[in-house]
Amino acid sequence: MNTAPNFQDADGFYERLLDAHQGLSREQSELLNARLILLLANQIGDTRVLGSCIAAARDTLE
Secondary structure, eight states, X not given: OOOSOOOSSHHHHHHHHHHHHTTOOXXXXXXXXXXXXXHHHHHXXXXXXXXXXXHHHHHTTO
């Protein structure tokens, strides 16, 4: 799992992500996030990498 910054334009991505949520209800926003996660996971495709990413994201919450 690569945890080093790997964005070409992190600020641009974040702005597009925020823009995508504009005008959505909380439920729609959560559905957008879920769909985006599944699309990105499909791009990665490696279940070991995805498992490591899930664990790393979870660990930051505890």
